[in-house]
Amino acid sequence: MLKPRKLRWIILAVVIAGACGWLRLVMLPAEPIYQGLPLSAYLSSSAKNEQNAREALQQTAKEAIPFLISMFDAHDSTMRAFLARWSRKQSAIRIDIRNQHAYEARTLAARGLALLGTNAQPAVSRLSHLLQRSECANDVTYALLHIGTPAALDGLRAGLSDRDARVRRAVAWSLDVTSERLPTRRMEPLLPDLMQHFDDPDASVRESVIRAAGRTRECPSDVVPRLAKHLADPCPHVCRAAAKALAQYGEQAGAALPAVTNALANADGITRPALQQALSAIGGSSNAP
Numbered sequence: 001m002l003k004p005r006k007l008r009w010i011i012l013a014v015v016i017a018g019a020c021g022w023l024r025l026v027m028l029p030a031e032p033i034y035q036g037l038p039l040s041a042y043l044s045s046s047a048k049n050e051q052n053a054r055e056a057l058q059q060t061a062k063e064a065i066p067f068l069i070s071m072f073d074a075h076d077s078t079m080r081a082f083l084a085r086w087s088r089k090q091s092a093i094r095i096d097i098r099n100q101h102a103y104e105a106r107t108l109a110a111r112g113l114a115l116l117g118t119n120a121q122p123a124v125s126r127l128s129h130l131l132q133r134s135e136c137a138n139d140v141t142y143a144l145l146h147i148g149t150p151a152a153l154d155g156l157r158a159g160l161s162d163r164d165a166r167v168r169r170a171v172a173w174s175l176d177v178t179s180e181r182l183p184t185r186r187m188e189p190l191l192p193d194l195m196q197h198f199d200d201p202d203a204s205v206r207e208s209v210i211r212a213a214g215r216t217r218e219c220p221s222d223v224v225p226r227l228a229k230h231l232a233d234p235c236p237h238v239c240r241a242a243a244k245a246l247a248q249y250g251e252q253a254g255a256a257l258p259a260v261t262n263a264l265a266n267a268d269g270i271t272r273p274a275l276q277q278a279l280s281a282i283g284g285s286s287n288a289p
Helices: 004-027 039-043 047-059 061-073 078-089 100-130 134-147 150-160 165-179 184-199 203-216 220-232 236-265 272-282
Strands: none
Touching: 039 047, 039 100, 047 061, 047 100, 061 100, 061 134, 100 134, 100 150, 134 150, 134 165, 134 184, 150 165, 150 184, 165 184, 165 203, 184 203, 184 220, 203 220, 203 236, 220 236, 236 272
């Protein structure tokens, strides 16, 4: 039997928790409605309805931007969040558990802000801060690249240069992944920044920025010599990334041919296939040792 005093404290704690939850719900931006449908219904539609989504966003932009930003704060149950973190940290059992509600909310938010393009400039400051959260980095990077304003690109540059290696790693990986889905012109303004981090002390950052730079196929006279240097990187995964990037430059990477040939002479199982691919793409003999 609980003592009256202890029971009062428990009731008070429950009331305060409930009040905080209610205040959070009240303070969240309301979801805009356009032509009788909530904004999320337009964002969830297939690509063929992109024009409808763009129209809904443009007509509700003032209310839509705060709402979309708030979607990055979506959370799942404590148990699901724990299992999601556990699945990412272990490799014994291949299982992909995502914070599904939060994951889908962030994806929709990123799509909405991307469709708004430069009109989403008011969201840039908040998005730049969200890069500090690794679970948001991929979607935020996608949004900032599509917004494309100088401030948006500066936010990505700041993330790449963050003192915390975990932030740099998340932003670099996100730029790498996002660059696969974007026209080259979206990445071109960031090419000098990607090159700046070819020598990042973190190998994962080096690997990601090298892959992203290779997909641009721009400025071969500047990029190719830097890539050739990393064929001798102490991390074999970085070496492999450099070889694949050179392969994407193809014949434009002719200046790297001696470096590729030399690297093949001492290649291991991780790097050899990529080096052979680079040699073939550049125009060298595929029969090199």
